[in-house]
Amino acid sequence: MCGRFFREGVSWAEYYAALNILGEPPENVEPPEATYNAAPTQIHPVVRLNEVTRAREMVPMQWGLVPSWWTKPLSEKKFTTINAQSETAHEKPVFRGAFRHKRCLVPMSGYYEWSVSGKSKTPFAFKLKNRRWFCVAGLWDAALIDGSELLTFTILTTKPNDFTAGIHDRMPVILAPENYGRWLDPALGDPTPLFEPFPNEDMTAWPIGNAVGSVRNNYPELLEEV
Secondary structure (H helix, E strand, O other): OOOEEEEOOOOHHHHHHHHOOOOOOOOOOOOHHHEEEEOOOOEEEEEEEOOOOOOEEEEEEEEOOOOOOOOOOHHHOOOOOOEEEOOOOOOOOOOHHHHHHOEEEEEEOEEEEEEEEOOEEEEEEEEEOOOOOEEEEEEEEEEEEOOEEEEEEEEEEEOOOHHHHOOOOOEEOEEOHHHHHHHHOHHHOOOHHHHOOOOHHHEEEEEEOHHHHOOOOOOHHHHOEO
C-alpha cells in the first residue's frame, strides 16, 4: 500500500513545463513545495488527458477513488480505494472503467512506507536518486454525490523491487518520463510492461520519525533521518 507521499521544492511552472501541461495551475490546491504529508481524502493535483481536447491538464482531485456508479453518501462507502493493484485493476468493478478510459499521473517527490517488526512500526521515506520529483500511475473517476460532481483518484501499486521488499510488499507504479504519454492514453496499447518494479539502483530510502503518522503534521522536518 502507498498511503502517504510528499512533494517538495518544485514550482507549478516546473511541473507544467516538464509535463507539457496547458493552462494555469488549479486554484485552491496546496503549493507543491508545502506538502510533506499528503494523505487520503485530501485534495491533490493530478494530471490527466482532457476528455474533449485530449491535451494534458492538471486537476485537483480527492485521494480515494469513488467509481462513477456510486450514488450513495460517501459515509456508506466502506471499501478502501486509495490504491489499486496494477495486476487486477482492469477486472475489478470499482476500477475497471477508469482503467480503460480514465488514467492519470500523480506527481510526487517521494512516498512513505512502514516496516513492521512484531508490534513495532518504523516509517521510511523513499525517493529517486536522480530526480527531485516523478510521477506514479493513477486512475481517476467522476461520481455524482449529493448533486455535485466529485473527482477522485487512486494510485496503482505493483510488486516490490529487491530494494523495497525488505520494508513493504508493495510499491507504487513509478513511471519513467518517456512513459507518461503511454500510460495516459489507453489507445497506445497494453500498459502491462509499465507495471514492472522501478529499478533498485535508482532508489534510496531512510528511516524517519513517527511524527509522519499524524496527518496534522506537515513540515520539512518529517523527512529528517533518525
